[in-house]
Amino acid sequence: MKNVVSVGLLGLGTVGCGVAHIIKDHQEELQHQTGCAIHIKKALVQHLEKERDVQLDPSKLTLHAEEVLFDPEIDVIVEVMGGIEQTRQYVLDALRHKKHVVTANKDLIALHGAELLQAAQDNGCDLYYEASVAGGIPIIRSLVEGLASDRIVKIMGIVNGTTNYILTKMSKEGATYEDALREAQELGYAEADPSADVEGWDAARKMAILSTLGFLTNVELDDVSVQGISQVTAEDIAYCSKLGYTMKLIGIAQRDKGRIEVSVQPALLPHDHPLAAVSNEYNAVYVYGESVGETMFYGPGAGQLPTATAVVSDLVTVVKHMRLGVSGRSMVAPLYDKQLKKDEEIFSKYFLRLHVKDKTGAFATITSLFSEHGVSLERILQLPLKEAGLAEVVIMTHQTNKKAFDDVCRALAKLDVIQAIKSRYRVEGEL
Amino acid sequence: MKNVVSVGLLGLGTVGCGVAHIIKDHQEELQHQTGCAIHIKKALVQHLEKERDVQLDPSKLTLHAEEVLFDPEIDVIVEVMGGIEQTRQYVLDALRHKKHVVTANKDLIALHGAELLQAAQDNGCDLYYEASVAGGIPIIRSLVEGLASDRIVKIMGIVNGTTNYILTKMSKEGATYEDALREAQELGYAEADPSADVEGWDAARKMAILSTLGFLTNVELDDVSVQGISQVTAEDIAYCSKLGYTMKLIGIAQRDKGRIEVSVQPALLPHDHPLAAVSNEYNAVYVYGESVGETMFYGPGAGQLPTATAVVSDLVTVVKHMRLGVSGRSMVAPLYDKQLKKDEEIFSKYFLRLHVKDKTGAFATITSLFSEHGVSLERILQLPLKEAGLAEVVIMTHQTNKKAFDDVCRALAKLDVIQAIKSRYRVEGEL
Numbered sequence: 086m087k088n089v090v091s092v093g094l095l096g097l098g099t100v101g102c103g104v105a106h107i108i109k110d111h112q113e114e115l116q117h118q119t120g121c122a123i124h125i126k127k128a129l130v131q132h133l134e135k136e137r138d139v140q141l142d143p144s145k146l147t148l149h150a151e152e153v154l155f156d157p158e159i160d161v162i163v164e165v166m167g168g169i170e171q172t173r174q175y176v177l178d179a180l181r182h183k184k185h186v187v188t189a190n191k192d193l194i195a196l197h198g199a200e201l202l203q204a205a206q207d208n209g210c211d212l213y214y215e216a217s218v219a220g221g222i223p224i225i226r227s228l229v230e231g232l233a234s235d236r237i238v239k240i241m242g243i244v245n246g247t248t249n250y251i252l253t254k255m256s257k258e259g260a261t262y263e264d265a266l267r268e269a270q271e272l273g274y275a276e277a278d279p280s281a282d283v284e285g286w287d288a289a290r291k292m293a294i295l296s297t298l299g300f301l302t303n304v305e306l307d308d309v310s311v312q313g314i315s316q317v318t319a320e321d322i323a324y325c326s327k328l329g330y331t332m333k334l335i336g337i338a339q340r341d342k343g344r345i346e347v348s349v350q351p352a353l354l355p356h357d358h359p360l361a362a363v364s365n366e367y368n369a370v371y372v373y374g375e376s377v378g379e380t381m382f383y384g385p386g387a388g389q390l391p392t393a394t395a396v397v398s399d400l401v402t403v404v405k406h407m408r409l410g411v412s413g414r415s416m417v418a419p420l421y422d423k424q425l426k427k428d429e430e431i432f433s434k435y436f437l438r439l440h441v442k443d444k445t446g447a448f449a450t451i452t453s454l455f456s457e458h459g460v461s462l463e464r465i466l467q468l469p470l471k472e473a474g475l476a477e478v479v480i481m482t483h484q485t486n487k488k489a490f491d492d493v494c495r496a497l498a499k500l501d502v503i504q505a506i507k508s509r510y511r512v513e514g515e516l
Numbered sequence: 517m518k519n520v521v522s523v524g525l526l527g528l529g530t531v532g533c534g535v536a537h538i539i540k541d542h543q544e545e546l547q548h549q550t551g552c553a554i555h556i557k558k559a560l561v562q563h564l565e566k567e568r569d570v571q572l573d574p575s576k577l578t579l580h581a582e583e584v585l586f587d588p589e590i591d592v593i594v595e596v597m598g599g600i601e602q603t604r605q606y607v608l609d610a611l612r613h614k615k616h617v618v619t620a621n622k623d624l625i626a627l628h629g630a631e632l633l634q635a636a637q638d639n640g641c642d643l644y645y646e647a648s649v650a651g652g653i654p655i656i657r658s659l660v661e662g663l664a665s666d667r668i669v670k671i672m673g674i675v676n677g678t679t680n681y682i683l684t685k686m687s688k689e690g691a692t693y694e695d696a697l698r699e700a701q702e703l704g705y706a707e708a709d710p711s712a713d714v715e716g717w718d719a720a721r722k723m724a725i726l727s728t729l730g731f732l733t734n735v736e737l738d739d740v741s742v743q744g745i746s747q748v749t750a751e752d753i754a755y756c757s758k759l760g761y762t763m764k765l766i767g768i769a770q771r772d773k774g775r776i777e778v779s780v781q782p783a784l785l786p787h788d789h790p791l792a793a794v795s796n797e798y799n800a801v802y803v804y805g806e807s808v809g810e811t812m813f814y815g816p817g818a819g820q821l822p823t824a825t826a827v828v829s830d831l832v833t834v835v836k837h838m839r840l841g842v843s844g845r846s847m848v849a850p851l852y853d854k855q856l857k858k859d860e861e862i863f864s865k866y867f868l869r870l871h872v873k874d875k876t877g878a879f880a881t882i883t884s885l886f887s888e889h890g891v892s893l894e895r896i897l898q899l900p901l902k903e904a905g906l907a908e909v910v911i912m913t914h915q916t917n918k919k920a921f922d923d924v925c926r927a928l929a930k931l932d933v934i935q936a937i938k939s940r941y942r943v944e945g946e947l
Binding site: 221226231236357359376379390396397410418 | 538542546548549646652653662663666732790798805808810811812815816819821822825826827833841842845851
């Protein structure tokens with residue numbers, strides 16, 4: 086049995102340095118847990134001379150991927166370089182050379198997870214990716230093992246810290262979207278080009294990963310319906326709050342009788358929902374299991390050390406498996422064929438904000454249109470607007486299906502009395 | 517390799533029936549995950565004829581423990597009968613007969629965990645006990661594996677549903693302790709004799725288990741300092757709330773430079789602390805890791821199906837280990853010698869409520885006594901009482917050590933101007 090496990094790093098940026106730091110600083114505990122020493126043998130970098138916040142012997146740095154991937158002494162590859170196509174090739178190469186892989190790369194797993202997991206199994210290797218979803222929260226492990234005996238019915242996640250930070254600022258301080266985004270950028274929570282975060286694509290990738298594991302079926306990125314937060318206004322947030330709700334960018338994955346839906350959208354949650362209290366850049370994943378009921382897992386969604394902790398915890402698992410001789414056997418293969426719900430089968434309440442021309446009978450026209458489509462209303466607020474001749478109407482529907490609500494919105498848009506549909510949001514949970 | 521794993525149940529009460537129900541109802545998923553069928557072969561019961569909410573062939577029921585423990589075909593014993601001495605003997609017998617054990621019994625693990633885990637290892641068997649702490653929350657797995665690479669600094673837990681229900685009722689509805697307890701008893705959340713819950717002993721057992729795992733040292737029940745909630749009054753709760761805090765029965769386990777403290781007590785948490793929002797009978801465990809920072813795990817702390825889910829998830833792990841041939845190797849042996857903090861090393865803020873005789877100079881006498889002991893004050897409220905000649909004084913200290921605060925309290929009790937020390941609580945976290 087090996088007494089030293091050699092690790093090759095692909096990437097030595099923020100997370101890579103965090104991994105190197107934890108491996109060095111926690112060596113005693115890691116040895117205690119795994120029964121052997123863990124050391125970094127090589128790290129692929131882009132610049133040999135760059136200043137880094139971790140001490141690693143310069144001889145361990147290389148500009149050539151093959152020196153990491155094909156080194157026969159390296160047992161485990163830790164992929165923290167990001168990117169998709171090049172990285173996919175590196176990971177495949179590593180697996181074919183019988184090296185276990187730990188990755189923090191959600192894009193890679195969301196797009197190529199099935200292929201990579203198959204390659205891992207074919208080569209008797211482990212492939213772990215806890216850090217790819219919700220950084221420091223051990224959510225993948227909890228889904229796959231902790232709730233292994235349950236049938237998971239619903240997963241709701243705040244899985245993007247940038248958008249949660251922005252919406253928290255808007256909710257708690259009345260900030261505009263633009264100001265909150267600028268602040269997030271200044272603090273380093275948002276990229277210069279924030280689209281992947283604010284348009285919901287990052288959250289969609291994570292939800293594809295979580296729903297694949299939770300529902301034992303192969304959910305792909307294209308199966309996720311996505312709406313971002315860039316259209317959310319301070320007015321929307323103020324109305325939500327007035328109605329007793331908090332606005333969050335929520336990934337929702339739901340399963341009924343074998344049929345699933347996965348979506349990401351700004352949605353309204355009752356103030357006392359466990360997810361509503363998740364503020365700033367924090368993440369949380371709410372899991373509803375048929376037997377266990379409500380559970381929630383909360384923690385940092387990103388950051389150097391939280392992400393590195395998840396990577397090194399995976400590394401511990403991989404090393405234990407190596408020593409026990411059980412690598413490559415822990416795969417969760419899909420059990421069910423994927424059956425996506427049609428819009429008619431997706432039920433929720435909705436919030437709708439309209440600008441309505443102040444004409445006699447306008448209100449009756451609108452409400453009878455809802456009734457024609459079989460959508461009943463739970464609450465209506467009508468308020469005068471500063472702009473003469475216009476009123477603001479805020480509507481909360483009862484439970485309805487997505488198709489009916491879309492139809493209503495299309496029909497509303499054609500009404501002469503409607504000046505504009507200002508916003509529409511899904512509403513989750515009961516007040 | 518076995519195609520069928522046979523389980524013996526010790527006990528077929530609420531949780532036992534839940535386990536039987538899940539094994540039957542989720543057979544397909546369980547087979548998919550473990551690669552083999554799982555069936556219940558025998559169940560030890562107290563009454564053969566009793567009405568139960570699960571269908572189990574009457575021939576599988578037995579009144580004789582040895583028919584379960586010594587059946588050579590039984591691979592795994594699931595202990596859901598409760599109790600301590602008799603149960604300890606059964607579990608030891610099972611392990612000596614090379615049967616793996618899954619238990620939901622916190623009392624057993626808190627008192628005899630070290631001995632039983634040693635016996636498991638000596639016999640090459642698994643012993644798992646996820647359900648013993650916080651029912652449906654996979655917290656043990658998260659501590660041992662999910663945060664395996666981190667150094668855990670602090671664990672705070674709401675790990676007793678009964679007391680959390682009572683304190684929630686008192687906080688949200690202004691109920692008295694007696695009324696809230698009665699309601700909890702009517703709903704079945706509290707026993708007829710509620711002492712194990714309300715005096716904090718149940719929480720203490722769970723904290724001993726969590727801190728043993730989190731700090732890699734052998735924490736015993738006697739190491740936990742325990743105070744219950746039976747002295748908490750509606751007045752205390754009202755003052756907490758006025759100061760911006762929520763009262764919870766909190767288990768606190770903390771480690772500084774290798775020295776630890778473990779305690780259970782009613783304590784004040786800022787309203788926006790993640791644990792403050794955990795209401796009613798729900799449980800949550802807050803874990804602070806050196807690298808990961810703040811995480812929290814939330815869910816049902818008890819109940820038939822949540823507890824049974826945790827038991828069956830452990831069973832899935834045990835069956836996987838059997839099939840992989842790696843049973844009995846996953847033990848977490850203590851790494852560190854136990855070093856308990858002295859009172860001088862335990863720091864927190866405190867809340868103190870006094871009834872003070874309304875005499876000239878009383879206030880000065882009290883505050884100078886604090887200052888003599890080196891305890892500085894963050895906030896003071898003084899209010900007149902209905903009772904003539906008395907004032908109510910509420911004090912919040914700055915961070916101080918437990919010894920200094922205890923000394924102050926002892927000295928206060930001797931002062932002529934103090935009519936009574938009405939209550940004193942630890943305060944956690946910053947507003």
